[in-house]
Amino acid sequence: MLLLLLFAGLSSIAQAQTYWGKPLPNQPDNFIFGYGSLINSASRNATASKPIAAIPVRVSTAFGYIRSWNDRSPSGFTALGLRRPLPGEQAMTINGVLYPVEGNDMAAFDAREKGYVRVEVPRHDIEAISWQRLPERGRIWVYIPDMAGQEPGTGLPSADARYPLLESYVDVVVEGGLEFGEAYARELIETTQGWSAFWLNDRLRARRPWVADKDYQAVDTLLAEHVPTFAKRMFSEDYAAKNLLPIEERNGLR
Template sequence: MSTAMSLPITIHAQSLRHALSTHSDQTKKQKQQMTRLFHTLLASYSTPFVQRVSPSHPPPPAVYVFAYGSLINPSSLQRTIGSTSALPSHQSHSSIKTIPAVVSGFKRSWEYKCSRRQYTAVSVTRDESAATNGVLVQVQWAQLRALDARESGYTRELITMDKLRLYEKTDELNNGHYAAMDSNNLPSNAIVFMYTLDSSNNHTASPSVPIPQSYVDCIVAGALQTHGYAFAREFIQTTAGWAAHWVNDRNAVAPVRRYVPDCSAGERDLSPDLQDAVDELLKAVVPNAFMHRVDV
């Protein structure tokens, strides 16, 4: 036992022994009670704290964030929270594990004005007729604070389990089968948050605040690499507002290029093959909007 731990034990022990020896008029029962107190005190100092916690106390809740935009991409997520040990996913990319899921009652649109780099990003607003696909990632409370700072223009909202469904298997997901299973596959005490936008703050993309392909690449490539073609296609299909002003800024330099990868966090520019795969998917799902995309 270290000196720092033994010092308070010595002080308490001396006090109790003194009380036992000087109060000779005490009854035998009182002395026995004080002796038991002494041994209990000694044991409390020598037993690790985790062993002293009552087994009846419930474990702390597992905290998840439902990501539906750039946070779908594990490398983009990692630039904010670093590595995390979530539940095992069916597939993993980088050190962050994500779980494909759907939240009902919310519509995803190109409606958020990102003032940091003047571009239009995706957001979700309430719409009981809609559903939004994305990924669940387990986080620690400290990581949640970092995400709050990144998503400062949004509101972190608690999502009830009746709104949440998990995809069944990645192999079925990639084959276009969207059978979902109950969210009770998460820990029973799980808490799920999502960053939402109040409908009064809706924004429409414009030439000065466009939808940038660099940001689209981050999301769609991340979806493709982590959970496959069908999941990425579902992202595009369930996102409204593609017809707004959309620019291809892949080959531009900052500040014209709006979303710049953070190499220190593992983000990279897309390879030519991956760029082609993203473009082919966009062209197939939103052909009219893609045709009007402007190169800058």
């Protein structure tokens, strides 16, 4: 019995002295908090030099931001970002993931997040929300949209006809959330602002989504339950007819 207790004690010590399987002296010095597409393992690993595990975490309201659809990609859609509260608003909690960054991966993620600036998250503003603990040391970074001449997270646009929400991007985010369970994905949706009626259903096979995406039904169910503007989502041809052709007519392009 004594030997079993001793073994259990040594195991607890060993577990406490390691993080993600690495001895404490060799832990990474930098970690990234991902709150959008970086939650999704496949999306995150497409940028990393090798697959990296992430743990679910939550940033507190003390950090002072709101997750919102507010970053316009030059390719013509609106992505997720963090913004400062507007007058009369309160900051919100933001669930996401935390993962280590080693070697040249920081430069790779910086390049991926072009148009965002990397901001440090105070350790006291973030908590782990699973059995895994936060790293005992290291700096934690997050990417925030950066408009020229503005404080990061301010002066940001919302989705419009030219820069809609894309279902293919929404799928990446929500399916990333579902990796940690339905409740986590629901929290992600409910703590995101800026859901827009400008919503383009651009799935690979939008009218037969099950062909390319086995999780489409779980995503659609959550969105239908928690996002009123989901009912406004349109297929490509319908979206163009309603939102883009009138713009061209007004601009004399037709």
